[in-house]
Amino acid sequence: MIWIIALLGAAALFAFSVRKRLALVGTVTLSALAVAIAFVIALPMDATGAVLDLPWRMSELGRLAAVVLLGTLCLLVLAVWVEEPAYNFFPTALVVAAAVLAVLVLTTPIAIYAALLLGLLVPVGSFTFQVHRNRSAEAAYRHFSFVALGGCLGMAALALSASLGRDQPPGTFVLLVVILVVAFALKLAAIPFHTHAALLASEVPAPALALYFGVLVPTTFIAFAQILVLSGLLPAIVEIGKVQDLLLGLGLTSALGGAFLATGSTELRRVAVYSVIANLGQSLVGIATLSGPGIIGAMAIALVTGLAATQQLLAAGTLERRAGADRPSATTAPLAALAFVVGGFAMVGAPPLVAFPGHFFVELIAYSYSGWLGTALVIATLGVLVAQLRAAMAVFQATPDRWRIEQRPIAGIVGGLVFFALLIGGLQPDGFLRPIAAFADEFLRALHPL
Amino acid sequence: MLLLAIVAVTTLAANSARQLRYMAVAFFGVSLAAHLIDDGTLAVSQILISACAALVASAILFVAARDRRFGEDPGWRLWLATIVAAATTAAAFAFLRPETGDEINTNLLGPDPSGVTTEVAAFWLLSSGIAILLTARGAVRGSLGALLMLTGTQLLVRMMPGPELALTLLLSWLQVVVALAGAFLIVNQRAAREA
Numbered sequence: 001m002i003w004i005i006a007l008l009g010a011a012a013l014f015a016f017s018v019r020k021r022l023a024l025v026g027t028v029t030l031s032a033l034a035v036a037i038a039f040v041i042a043l044p045m046d047a048t049g050a051v052l053d054l055p056w057r058m059s060e061l062g063r064l065a066a067v068v069l070l071g072t073l074c075l076l077v078l079a080v081w082v083e084e085p086a087y088n089f090f091p092t093a094l095v096v097a098a099a100v101l102a103v104l105v106l107t108t109p110i111a112i113y114a115a116l117l118l119g120l121l122v123p124v125g126s127f128t129f130q131v132h133r134n135r136s137a138e139a140a141y142r143h144f145s146f147v148a149l150g151g152c153l154g155m156a157a158l159a160l161s162a163s164l165g166r167d168q169p170p171g172t173f174v175l176l177v178v179i180l181v182v183a184f185a186l187k188l189a190a191i192p193f194h195t196h197a198a199l200l201a202s203e204v205p206a207p208a209l210a211l212y213f214g215v216l217v218p219t220t221f222i223a224f225a226q227i228l229v230l231s232g233l234l235p236a237i238v239e240i241g242k243v244q245d246l247l248l249g250l251g252l253t254s255a256l257g258g259a260f261l262a263t264g265s266t267e268l269r270r271v272a273v274y275s276v277i278a279n280l281g282q283s284l285v286g287i288a289t290l291s292g293p294g295i296i297g298a299m300a301i302a303l304v305t306g307l308a309a310t311q312q313l314l315a316a317g318t319l320e321r322r323a324g325a326d327r328p329s330a331t332t333a334p335l336a337a338l339a340f341v342v343g344g345f346a347m348v349g350a351p352p353l354v355a356f357p358g359h360f361f362v363e364l365i366a367y368s369y370s371g372w373l374g375t376a377l378v379i380a381t382l383g384v385l386v387a388q389l390r391a392a393m394a395v396f397q398a399t400p401d402r403w404r405i406e407q408r409p410i411a412g413i414v415g416g417l418v419f420f421a422l423l424i425g426g427l428q429p430d431g432f433l434r435p436i437a438a439f440a441d442e443f444l445r446a447l448h449p450l
Numbered sequence: 451m452l453l454l455a456i457v458a459v460t461t462l463a464a465n466s467a468r469q470l471r472y473m474a475v476a477f478f479g480v481s482l483a484a485h486l487i488d489d490g491t492l493a494v495s496q497i498l499i500s501a502c503a504a505l506v507a508s509a510i511l512f513v514a515a516r517d518r519r520f521g522e523d524p525g526w527r528l529w530l531a532t533i534v535a536a537a538t539t540a541a542a543f544a545f546l547r548p549e550t551g552d553e554i555n556t557n558l559l560g561p562d563p564s565g566v567t568t569e570v571a572a573f574w575l576l577s578s579g580i581a582i583l584l585t586a587r588g589a590v591r592g593s594l595g596a597l598l599m600l601t602g603t604q605l606l607v608r609m610m611p612g613p614e615l616a617l618t619l620l621l622s623w624l625q626v627v628v629a630l631a632g633a634f635l636i637v638n639q640r641a642a643r644e645a
Contacts, residue, residue: 052615052619117624122627122631131638137635137639140635144635148583160606162610
C-alpha cells in the first residue's frame with residue numbers, strides 16, 4: 001500500500017513540474033489515479049502491513065470509500081482537463097488522492113489525523129485564482145485557519161487522551177472528546193462553524209470547490225468515525241451522555257441550518273454547498289445515535305453526498321461560466337443544467353438512487369430515538385428538496401426555441417456517469433451497504449469492548 | 451526549565467515581531483528550544499527530523515517575506531494573545547494534567563522525566579497559537595499561529611506511546627506543508643493588497 005501512496009506522491013511531483021503541458025499532465029494524473037484504483041481493487045480484503053511501525057489495514061469500508069473517492073477525483077481531473085484547465089489542480093488532485101488513501105488505510109488515530117490535515121491543506125493552492133478581482137485569497141486563508149485550528153486542537157486532544165491513563169476523572173475525557181468533536185465540526189463546516197465554507201462557495205473555482213466538498217469533506221467524515229473507533233474514546237462517550245447530546249445538537253443544527261440556508265440561496269453553488277452541510281448534519285445525527293442503522297446511514301449519506309456535490313458543483317460552474325454576466329440558465333448549457341437537477345435527487349435521498357437507504361436509515365433511527373428528532377430531520381430533508389426545486393426552476397425558467405447541446409459537455413457527462421453509478425448502486429444496494437455495515441460492526445464493538 | 455523559559459521568550463519575540471523575517475527566525479528559536487526539552491524519551495533521530503522541519507518551515511516564511519520590512523504590526527493583538535495564552539496555559543495544565551500521583555521534580559538544566567516541562571511548553575504553544583490565529587488579520591500572523599500550534603501538538607504527540615519515528619516524520623511533513631500553504635497565502639494576499 002505504501003508503494004501506491006508513494007507512486008501518487010511521485011506522480012504529484014512530476015505533475016507539478018510539467019503542469020503547464022496539459023496533455024501530458026492530464027494523462028499522467030488520470031493514469032496514476034487509475035493505477036491506484038486498480039491496486040485498491042486487487043488488494044486482498046483485510047490486507048495488513050506496517051511502515052516504520054505505523055500499521056495499515058485495507059478494510060471493506062476503506063476499499064469502498066477509496067474506489068468512490070478516487071473515482072470522483074478521476075471525474076474532476078477529466079472535467080478540469082477538458083473544460084477549465086487549471087494547472088495547479090492536477091498535482092493537487094494527486095496529493096489529495098495519496099492523503100485520502102492514507103486516511104482510509106492507516107490505523108493509528110494521530111497518523112490518520114495528520115494525513116487528513118495534509119489533504120485538507122494542499123487545495124489552498126487551487127482555491128486562489130485572479131486574486132486582484134475576487135476574494136479567493138481571503139477564502140483560502142479562512143480555510144487554512146479553520147483547518148489549522150481544528151487540526152491542531154483535534155490532534156492535541158487525541159495525543160493527550162492517548163497519554164493519559166484510564167483512571168483519570170471523567171471530566172478530563174469529556175473535555176478532550178468535546179475538543180475533538182469541535183475540531184471535526186470546524187473541518188466539516190458544520191453550522192455554526194461554516195463561515196469559511198460560505199466564502200469558499202462564492203469565491204473559489206468550481207472544480208476546487210468540488211474537490212473540497214466532493215472528496216475531502218466525505219474523507220473528513222470517514223476519518224472522524226474511524227478515529228472515534230480507534231482512539232478508544234467511544235466508551236467514554238457512551239458513559240457520559242453529554243457528548244452524545246453535543247453530537248446530536250451539532251448534527252441537528254447543521255441539518256436544519258444547512259437546509260434553511262440552502263432554501264434562501266439564489267446561487268447554484270451555495271444551494272449545493274448548503275445541501276452538503278445539511279446532509280452532513282444528518283450524518284452527524286446518525287453517528288450520534290450510536291446505533292447500527294444510524295452509523296450505516298451516516299456513512300452512506302457522506303459518501304453519496306460527495307458524489308452529488310461533485311456533480312452539482314461542476315454543473316454550477318459550467319452554467320455560471322456559459323451564462324457570463326447573466327443568470328445561469330439551461331439555454332446556454334442544457335446538459336449541465338440536467339446534471340445539476342439530477343444531482344439534486346441524490347442530495348435529497350430520492351429512490352431508486354443509492355442515496356435513499358442512507359437517508360431512510362438515519363431518519364428511521366432518529367424517529368426511534370425521539371419523535372421530534374425524526375421530525376426535525378424530515379423537515380431538513382424537505383428544506384433541501386425545496387431549495388433544489390427552486391434552483392432547478394430558476395435554471396429552467398427560460399426555454400429556447402430549440403435545445404442545443406453545449407460544446408464539450410463534460411459537466412453533463414460527469415453528471416450522467418454519477419447518476420448511473422448511483423442508480424446501479426440503488427438497484428443492488430447490498431454491494432454498497434455491506435462494507436459500511438462491516439464498519440458499523442467494528443464501531444459497535446468499540447462502543448462496548450468486552 | 452531553562453528551555454521552557456527560552457520557548458516562552460522566543461514565542462513572545464515571534465508574536466511581537468513586525469517583520470515576517472524576524473518572525474521566521476524567532477519561530478525557529480521557539481521550535482528548536484521546544485524540541486530540545488528532554489523528558490527522558492528524547493531520541494537524536496527525532497530531534498534531527500523535527501529541527502530540520504522547523505528550519506525548512508522558517509526558511510519558507512523567510513523567503514516568502516521577499517524583503518526585510520514586510521510583515522504585520524500586531525498592535526493590541528500582542529497583549530491580548532499573551533494574556534489569553536498565559537491564562538489558558540494555566541487552565542489547561544490544571545484540567546488536563548494526568549493524575550499520576552508522581553512527585554513533580556523539575557530542575558533548571560537537566561532532563562525532566564515527569565514531563566511537566568514538556569506539557570507546559572505544549573500548552574503554552576497551543577494557547578499562544580490559538581490566540582494569534584484567532585486575532586490575526588492576515589496570513590502573516592495566521593501562519594505563525596498555525597506553526598506554533600503545530601509545534602505544541604508535536605510535543606504532546608511525543609509524550610504518547612506509539613510509532614514515534616513515523617509520527618515525528620509525518621508531523622514534520624505537516625509542518626512543512628503548513629509553512630508552504632502559509633507562504634503561498636502570504637504571497638497572494640500581498641499581491642492582492644498591492645494591486
